Amino acid sequence: MTTTYTISLLGFGGVNRALAELITQRNDEWQRDFGFRLVIVGVSDLALGSIIAPGGIDARVLTQTDFGRGGFAALSGGSADPRSLDVVRDAPADIVVEATYTDAITGEPALSHCRAALAAGRHVVTTNKGPVALAARALTAEAAREGLRFDYEGSVMSGTPVLRLARQALAGSGITGFKGILNGTSNFILGRMEAGLDFAAALSEAQAAGYAEADPTADVEGHDVRLKVVILANELLGADLAPSQVDCSGITALTPADIATVVSNGQRWKLIGSASRQTDGRVEARVSAECLPVTHPLTGVSGAVNAVTFTTQMLGDVTITGPGAGRIETAYALLSDIIALHRDRTAQMHQEAAE
Amino acid sequence: MTTTYTISLLGFGGVNRALAELITQRNDEWQRDFGFRLVIVGVSDLALGSIIAPGGIDARVLTQTDFGRGGFAALSGGSADPRSLDVVRDAPADIVVEATYTDAITGEPALSHCRAALAAGRHVVTTNKGPVALAARALTAEAAREGLRFDYEGSVMSGTPVLRLARQALAGSGITGFKGILNGTSNFILGRMEAGLDFAAALSEAQAAGYAEADPTADVEGHDVRLKVVILANELLGADLAPSQVDCSGITALTPADIATVVSNGQRWKLIGSASRQTDGRVEARVSAECLPVTHPLTGVSGAVNAVTFTTQMLGDVTITGPGAGRIETAYALLSDIIALHRDRTAQMHQEAAE
Structure with a gap:
């Protein structure tokens, strides 16, 4: 049995770009080893714009195209505007992947991204230290109330677990x-x-x-x-x-x-x-x-x-x-959160069916 | 909800003695943090003899008494003979804890202990390199066929996971x-x-x-x-x-x-x-x-x-x-296997109820 997780990427800098590259290279391996595949349905980036594509975005196009400023507008479902909260709410993602920049004082806009994602019934995985350092307990509790996960292995030492x-x-x-x-x-x-x-x-x-x-x-x-x-x-x-x-x-x-x-x-x-x-x-x-x-x-x-x-x-x-940094190393942290989510969700589905 | 696991200890040298000490000190903590307690119902040791006690053995007596050769004979259910296979079969343990000496050529008697425990429907956790190096795959498959666990974190680097x-x-x-x-x-x-x-x-x-x-x-x-x-x-x-x-x-x-x-x-x-x-x-x-x-x-x-x-x-x-050795460090490996078993067994019980 294969589970497909739809994901939205917030921020399309090094880390989420590396995750998209891993998706192009390793979806078959993940299906074989863990029983899931990832499909990108939303992307938002301050420089490049945003995409909402319920049918899925070809990760190869995302990673191999040289988008200029606002360049996502050229894609189907794309816009030159970085409408990150629209992507969180409207792209039908199971999991929102938060990898925008870290603001150490307010945690914004990442904190609002995480809250909006949980409010919309989406799991959150993040590498962003800001919201985790400022509000991990509140966000974890919020996620638990909704039967969702808030995971952040990559917030410390990138993918080193x-x-x-x-x-x-x-x-x-x-x-x-x-x-x-x-x-x-x-x-x-x-x-x-x-x-x-x-x-x-x-x-x-x-x-x-x-x-x-x-x-x-x-x-x-x-x-x-x-x-x-x-x-x-x-x-x-x-x-x-x-x-x-x-x-x-x-x-x-x-x-x-x-x-x-x-x-x-x-x-x-x-x-x-x-x-x-x-x-x-x-x-x-x-x-x-x-x-x-x-x-x-x-x-x-x-x-x-x-x-x-x-x-x-x-x-x-x-x-x-x-390693404490690196594109692929940090993208692996997101993958490891998704593997853990998948393992626990599989157990939890069985549990709910039993109750 | 508290689960009680009954356990048999094979070998009562440094490692299993340290596990018994941890039981006297930490059962309440494990109940609070993980939802289980451990009760010893069988012990076997080449020098000290054996005990089969379906109602449980006071871990304090085990750890604080200075038993001489064959000294287990003085206890209720005890014998001066190290009847290890009898203990495996007849003591009503959920989990057999194998910590006898390592024989690198035959893996015996540990290998027979592990096989007999699985055949009797008991999970096995061990720190013994012999049976793991010689037969981990076969023992793991044997355990899986019976819906049991065969775990051996302590076989490499003691409790360092x-x-x-x-x-x-x-x-x-x-x-x-x-x-x-x-x-x-x-x-x-x-x-x-x-x-x-x-x-x-x-x-x-x-x-x-x-x-x-x-x-x-x-x-x-x-x-x-x-x-x-x-x-x-x-x-x-x-x-x-x-x-x-x-x-x-x-x-x-x-x-x-x-x-x-x-x-x-x-x-x-x-x-x-x-x-x-x-x-x-x-x-x-x-x-x-x-x-x-x-x-x-x-x-x-x-x-x-x-x-x-x-x-x-x-x-x-x-x-x-x-650490790569040490009594408490190696006993912790056994505990960590039991914690993992408990977490997975809890998930599996829900799964079976759902099917």
């Missing part, structure tokens, strides 16, 4: 805290500073290599990591933190001398996002540069790679290391 | 191979040799620290790793390998000079178990000491810690690092 590892494979292990290298740009810069560059030169290299944005503030001041710490602390430690409640500093104050001093001892400076449950039950979270001893499992994590070490009652430290 | 990570959280990522540090003893010895000791001195230290057995052959010649490579290759790459088909060498031929030479370049010798799917579809697997470059994610894994790096089509390399 940090959330699903903690929720499923470490169930019952007693997670009491975590420490993570959650920003590849800053980790790359620290590595280059260890090689002797000063901060400005290392940043230029990161920008040339495509790791750092023209405005690197969110990466090097820790703001990006802070959103991920909030997501992990709220999800894994049952906290209810807002980003503003997490003390946050970055790596800009570190000098080449600070770094050289510790390297000779085998230690390394890392930008660490961490949280832990205190004896009184409170969860304390922070983002700051920390000097890790040579024996810490995160000390060897180099370049743009990310990693999280969970502290558990049963296993001590367990660390997962993998 | 390497199997469940690969099966669930990395589903659809396209795993094409893996490399692992799968034996803590040899990794500890290599670390001490990096600090300047020769093999014999490093081995003595490992034995003094409790890492190495009196007969360290299985650890230092790679035989222990070979079983784990077979388990992972068969499970994750769909291979059908027997241990004898895997080329295997250990760390005994490495000299302090071999090790010192590479350390100065930032490289490290590691005992690596690996497998990968070749372009012709065959799976090649091996165990050997490898000189890893400073950039490899396994290079920084020190001491008795274990780790596996999966190579995937979607994410590149993803590495999980954690």
Whole structure:
């Protein structure tokens, strides 16, 4: 039996474009291995416009055409306007895939996209840190009330399955805290500073290599990591933190001398996002540069790679290391959410039939 | 709703004793978090004897009494004889927990325990590499025919969830191979040799620290790793390998000079178990000491810690690092199998009711 999921893509930048490419390449494999196929019925993008196509859009056309500004207008069901809320409401999608830009203060427009999708009876999967850091609990509750899913594996460490590892494979292990290298740009810069560059030169290299944005503030001041710490602390430690409640500093104050001093001892400076449950039950979270001893499992994590070490009652430290960014890597996170949704939905359908 | 699972413990050494301790400490927590409790109704141990107690055995008595040889005879339903197959058949357990010693050649007596348990309609969870490396596919098929589970998270890396990570959280990522540090003893010895000791001195230290057995052959010649490579290759790459088909060498031929030479370049010798799917579809697997470059994610894994790096089509390399041994750590693997069984069984019960 094959299930077809119709999906709408909000944002057609690198991530959702990569998901569309995967659909062209792997629908048959997913049908064989998992029993589902994906069909795109809606797309919205600030630059390209929007498409509402209940009969399905050929993913090959989407990924292989060089659309200019407003270029979706040329397609059947297309418009030059990015009518994202119309796409959410009117394209008949089972699942809305939110991958627009992250606004760390308001979470908008992604937050409204997620709410509108759930209100319209559609599951939501997202890679967007904004709505997850600001409102994961409310959105999850909203989804549960409607018998829907709100999933966001890609909001932390792209497709490296940090959330699903903690929720499923470490169930019952007693997670009491975590420490993570959650920003590849800053980790790359620290590595280059260890090689002797000063901060400005290392940043230029990161920008040339495509790791750092023209405005690197969110990466090097820790703001990006802070959103991920909030997501992990709220999800894994049952906290209810807002980003503003997490003390946050970055790596800009570190000098080449600070770094050289510790390297000779085998230690390394890392930008660490961490949280832990205190004896009184409170969860304390922070983002700051920390000097890790040579024996810490995160000390060897180099370049743009990310990693999280969970502290558990049963296993001590367990660390997962993998990519923290990348088009295909982040698109895989969306796929992994859809695979999980499919597995749970199949079980749930049987359950409802039994009641 | 609370489900009570009755369990029989085969082998009452460190691991099953730790599971019994967890039962005394955490049954209420499991009831609250997952909806089940565990009750021990059978125990068998070569030294201590056996117990068959349909009404349940107080786990506190089991863990707090200092039983001598044949000491189970003093308990109600007890005997000085280790009648393991009687316990499997006659103790009314939902789940048989196999944690006797590993025989790498025949898998016995564990293999017969597993078969008898499945034939008696009981689920099996095990930490025993022998039956898993030799017969996981047959036992899994046998279990499936009877609507039962055969699970073995603890057969590789104790409770570090390497199997469940690969099966669930990395589903659809396209795993094409893996490399692992799968034996803590040899990794500890290599670390001490990096600090300047020769093999014999490093081995003595490992034995003094409790890492190495009196007969360290299985650890230092790679035989222990070979079983784990077979388990992972068969499970994750769909291979059908027997241990004898895997080329295997250990760390005994490495000299302090071999090790010192590479350390100065930032490289490290590691005992690596690996497998990968070749372009012709065959799976090649091996165990050997490898000189890893400073950039490899396994290079920084020190001491008795274990780790596996999966190579995937979607994410590149993803590495999980954690304990590879330990009483509580391995007992947690059994618990994690029972949690997974409970989650799936709950879904399956609904499914059967629907049909």
